[in-house]
Amino acid sequence: MVNLVQNEMTKLVGKRRFVIISIIIIALLSMFSYAQVKQAESIKERLGTVDWRTELQQQIVDMQNRLSSAGQWREQIQIQIKQSQYYLDHDVNPAEPGAPTFMRGFVQNSAELFLPLLIMIIAVDLVSSERSMGTIKLLLTRPVSRFRILLSKYIALILSVSLVIFLFGILSYIISVIMFGNQGWSAPVLTGFSTQGDTLDISAVRLVSQWQYIIQQFGLAWFISIVVGTLSFMLSILMRSSAAGMGTMLACLIAGAILSNMVSSWDSAKYLFMVNLGLMDxxxxSAPPIEGMTLGFSLAVLAAWMLGSLIVSFTVFTRKDVY
Amino acid sequence: MHSKKVRWITGFAAFTCLLWVFGLGWAVKDYLIGTTSTATAPSVSEQPIAAVEQVKIVALGDSLTRGTGDIEGKGYVGYIGDMLKQKGTDISLINLGIKGLTSPGLAEQMQEKEIGRQIGQANVILMTIGGNDLFLGGQTLSDVSEASITGLEDAFLINLKAIMTSIRSVNKDATVYLLGLYNPFSEFENGALLSEVVRGWNYKTAEQLAEDPGTVFVPTYDLFQKNVNDYLFTDHFHPNEKGYQLMAERVAALITGVGGQS
Structure with missing residues (x-):
C-alpha cells in the first residue's frame, strides 16, 4: 500500500503540479500584500494617524452610514458594527499589523474559492488523465485490486492537499513577513461570536492567541479543500475528459460563491455543498448565508457529500469496463 | 524504486496532514464546547498623543458632516481638511458624522467610550446638528405652527446642552465649531415663514453656545440665502459640492491659528 501511494506521489511530483501551484500562490500573494500596503498608506493619509482605534471608529461610523441604504445587507452590516464595537470596547485590535494578521485574512478570503481551485489542479485529472493517456491499462494489469489502486490515489490526494495547504501557509508567511514584519503571533483575537438574525450573541466570546486561531483556520481550510478535492476526484472518474471535470467543478464553486450571497430566502439551499464552504465565517x-446554519451543520453536510462521492467513486471505478 | 525526494515529500505531507487534522479538531472543539480565554487582553497602552504640531480634527453630527450630496463625497469636513493641508498644517481628521442623526442620537453617541477618547484628543471639533430635528425629513415644510416649532426647539436646546457637557467633560480646550442651519426650502411656498423659523433657531442655538467661551457658532444661513438652488444637491436639502466649499472656506478661515500652528 505504501508503495502504491509513493507511486502516485511520484506521478504528481513528476507532473510538476506543486511547482505550478507554488508559482500561482506566490504571484497572487505578491499582489495582495502590495495592495494591502497601499491600502494602509491611503488610510493613513485620509485619517492622518496610525492609531487603530481611530481607524476602527471611522469604519464603524462608515458602516452606520451605509445601514440606511443597505437593503438586504442590513443584518450583516449590523452584526459587523456590533462586532467592531465589541473589539473597540475591549481594546483589542482586530488587525494587529504583521505577518500573522495578513495570513489570517488571506486564508479566510481564499478558503472558499482560491484554495479549492488550487486543489482542483491536482485532483481533477487524477484518474481521467490515466485514461486519456492509456496508462490505466498498465496500472490495472498489476496484481493489485482496483479498490486498492483507487485508495492509493485517494490517499495521495489527501497528502497532496495537506501539502498544498502547507505551501500556502509557508509562502504567505514568507512574503508577508518581508512586507509587514513578524510581530503579532500572540496578539489576541476575539472568537465565539454567534449570530441570531441581526443580533450578535456575545455571551461565548473569548480571546485566543492569533497563532492558535491561525492553526484552527488552516484546519478548516484543509477540510474544505479535502471536500472539494474528493468531489473533483469523483468527477475525474465519472468523466473522461479533465476539462469537463474542471468545468463542472468550477461552475459549482462559482455558483456557491454567488448563491451564498442570495439564498437567504431559499431555505433548502443549505443542503448544497457549495453554500456550506464558508466554515470560517x-x-x-459573521452571519451565515441562511439563518440557522451552524458550524456543526455545515461540517455534517460537507461530510455527507464527501462520503457520497467516495461511495460513487469506488463503486464506479471497481465496476467500470476499461478498454 | 522511489526516489528519496518523493519519499521525503510523502512523509512530510503526511506530517502536515496530521497538523491540519489537529487544527480542524481544535477548531470544532473550540466552537462546540467553548474554552476559556487563552490570551489576555493587552494592557491598555495609551498611544502617545500625536506630535504637538499635529492638529487633530474630529467631526460630529449628521449628513452634512458626512458629506451627503457632494459628488466627491468629502463634504465640508473634507474640504476643510484639504484647505488646511494646503496651508501646510499637519492634520489628522476623523469624521464621525452619521446620516440622519438627530440631537438625541448625537447625545447618545457621545456616551461611547471610544468616541469620548477621540474627542478627548481633539484640538478642533466640527459639528452640524439640528437639521434633522427641525426639518424632520421635510415634514415641517407642510406644517409650520408656532407651538410645534417651539417644542422641537426646546428639546434640541436641552440635547445640545447635554452634548456640550459631554464634550467638555473629556476635553476642556478644544474649540468647537457648530455650523448653523440654512433654509433649503426658501424658494418653496412657505419659504419665507420657514426662513424666519430657521433664523430663530440659529439665534437660540448661538445664544446657548455663548455660555461656553470655547465654542464658535458659524452661520451658514447667509451662504444659501441667494440662489439657493445653485448650492443645493438634487434632493433640495443637502448642499452640493459648491455649497460645501462655501461652508468649508468659512470654517477653515476661522480655524487658522488654532492648534499650535501660527
Missing part, C-alpha cells in the same frame, strides 16, 4: 462570527 462561523468562527469569525
Amino acid at each position: 462561523y468562527v469569525s462570527g
